[in-house]
Amino acid sequence: MATQNSTKHILVIPYPAQGHLVPLLDLVHLFSLRHGFSLSVLVTPQNLPLIQPFLSSTPAASPLIFPLPSHPTIPSGIEHSRHLPPNIHHALLSLPLSLLKPQILSWAKSIPNPISLLISDSFLGWTESLAREIGVPRVYFACTGALATALIDYVFLHVPKKSNELIQLDSLPSSPSFPFSELPQMFCSYKPGDPDWEFIRESILANSCSWGVFTNTFHALESEYISYLKNFYGHNRVWAVGPIQPTGPPTSRGGNSSVSSVELEKWFATCPPKSVVYVCFGSQYTPSESQACAIASALELSRVRFIWALGGLSSVIPEGFKEKTKGKGLVIRGWAPQVEILQHPAVGSFLTHSGWNSVLEGVMAGVTLLTWPMKAEQFVNAKLLVEAVGIAAKAASGSDAVPEVEELAKVFVESVRMRTGSLTAMQEKAVEMQREAVAAVKEGGSSHKDILDFINAVSL
Numbered sequence: 001m002a003t004q005n006s007t008k009h010i011l012v013i014p015y016p017a018q019g020h021l022v023p024l025l026d027l028v029h030l031f032s033l034r035h036g037f038s039l040s041v042l043v044t045p046q047n048l049p050l051i052q053p054f055l056s057s058t059p060a061a062s063p064l065i066f067p068l069p070s071h072p073t074i075p076s077g078i079e080h081s082r083h084l085p086p087n088i089h090h091a092l093l094s095l096p097l098s099l100l101k102p103q104i105l106s107w108a109k110s111i112p113n114p115i116s117l118l119i120s121d122s123f124l125g126w127t128e129s130l131a132r133e134i135g136v137p138r139v140y141f142a143c144t145g146a147l148a149t150a151l152i153d154y155v156f157l158h159v160p161k162k163s164n165e166l167i168q169l170d171s172l173p174s175s176p177s178f179p180f181s182e183l184p185q186m187f188c189s190y191k192p193g194d195p196d197w198e199f200i201r202e203s204i205l206a207n208s209c210s211w212g213v214f215t216n217t218f219h220a221l222e223s224e225y226i227s228y229l230k231n232f233y234g235h236n237r238v239w240a241v242g243p244i245q246p247t248g249p250p251t252s253r254g255g256n257s258s259v260s261s262v263e264l265e266k267w268f269a270t271c272p273p274k275s276v277v278y279v280c281f282g283s284q285y286t287p288s289e290s291q292a293c294a295i296a297s298a299l300e301l302s303r304v305r306f307i308w309a310l311g312g313l314s315s316v317i318p319e320g321f322k323e324k325t326k327g328k329g330l331v332i333r334g335w336a337p338q339v340e341i342l343q344h345p346a347v348g349s350f351l352t353h354s355g356w357n358s359v360l361e362g363v364m365a366g367v368t369l370l371t372w373p374m375k376a377e378q379f380v381n382a383k384l385l386v387e388a389v390g391i392a393a394k395a396a397s398g399s400d401a402v403p404e405v406e407e408l409a410k411v412f413v414e415s416v417r418m419r420t421g422s423l424t425a426m427q428e429k430a431v432e433m434q435r436e437a438v439a440a441v442k443e444g445g446s447s448h449k450d451i452l453d454f455i456n457a458v459s460l
């Protein structure tokens with residue numbers, strides 16, 4: 001109940017990328033509603049409409065609106081990572097945001113209800129010194145899993161500054177399930193000495209000095225790596241609070257759905273349980289024409305039922321595809337209501353770029369995952385799910401990959417195959433992990449306990 005913390009005021013600084021912004025706001029919504037914190041959420045004018053659903057459902061939250069300062073690295077007028085050209089790393093919106101530091105500082109000093117905690121995204125390492133100057137602790141929000149966070153932290157601590165020296169992997173956890181062989185792909189674009197990359201590196205190093213960490217994962221999925229993070233940081237204020245649950249209706253999560261629930265339900269009505277393959281590559285990635293062609297041909301060849309969320313930018317499905325797959329599939333252009341789709345009992349598997357939010361939404365739905373990582377930590381996420389957790393099969397790997405049509409079709413068929421009414425071993429594991437995820441966020445579950453532990457720590 002919202003009483004004991006009613007005077008606590010948290011400054012929240014999210015990062016303007018869909019996969020970062022949405023879960024952080026869902027989390028602090030919970031703190032506000034259940035535990036009575038008041039929230040000031042920093043936002044630039046263009047992104048205000050994006051956080052409107054959160055503001056409407058969180059009475060004790062107010063926006064702190066500052067125009068985005070200009071910065072030579074970011075083309076003017078861009079305030080959201082989705083609009084960045086592909087040659088600019090999606091973490092670099094942090095550069096112009098960091099120029100807001102003096103304004104935030106003077107705002108924090110002038111308000112009658114002083115802030116007692118800063119919660120900010122992992123891309124915003126500069127907020128660590130902001131918190132120090134304000135005189136409050138900072139908790140950073142890692143929207144990746146614990147394994148990916150551990151790898152990112154470790155590598156940036158040990159990364160050579162000048163040359164192509166090898167990274168020393170000796171002190172990584174010795175478990176064979178720790179997939180450090182994926183490191184080269186994860187950091188392939190890192191250029192030592194490049195000022196933009198140095199900024200990102202400093203940001204990550206600053207995170208490891210912060211007072212606490214939220215990681216959007218849960219113990220049954222990643223306990224080994226949650227423990228690794230605690231060791232690495234040298235304290236226990238690593239709170240595994242996931243899977244962070246959507247606060248509003250799933251249809252309104254992160255964008256306006258381009259298909260109605262009624263339409264969806266009508267389409268699903270004829271589909272048996274676990275028979276549909278859902279295809280979506282998150283909010284940032286659009287498959288190339290040849291990739292889209294391979295996916296289309298594989299869907300057609302496999303004859304599986306499917307929903308394909310094409311995203312806003314893409315129009316590249318081969319001519320005649322819709323007619324050939326009539327009755328079998330639904331193609332969604334624009335924003336798909338992903339959580340709603342995944343939660344439908346008719347969905348059996350999910351071809352995903354292995355972005356962490358998509359992964360957790362798939363886990364929460366108990367579907368098997370078909371991994372096609374495109375960049376950064378997605379390779380690690382995919383490997384974790386396929387090799388360590390056992391709820392995923394590899395579909396493809398890399399943003400340049402174009403899978404063999406027959407191979408991909410086989411993966412689709414296998415993923416929705418039912419053994420005369422009973423589940424395959426992988427489907428059983430997915431259902432088991434779903435049970436664990438649901439239990440983690442319930443009262444008494446590990447993520448619920450970690451939230452209470454955080455509340456206790458800040459209330460002392």
Ligand code: UDP
Binds near residue numbers: 020022280335339361
């Ligand atoms: N998403 C959605 N509809 C879409 C595309 C994406 O709802 O058409 C949501 C998806 O449910 C997830 C988020 O956008 O919550 C994507 O985050 P993720 O970490 O998976 O990938 P990113 O977009 O950051 O690469």
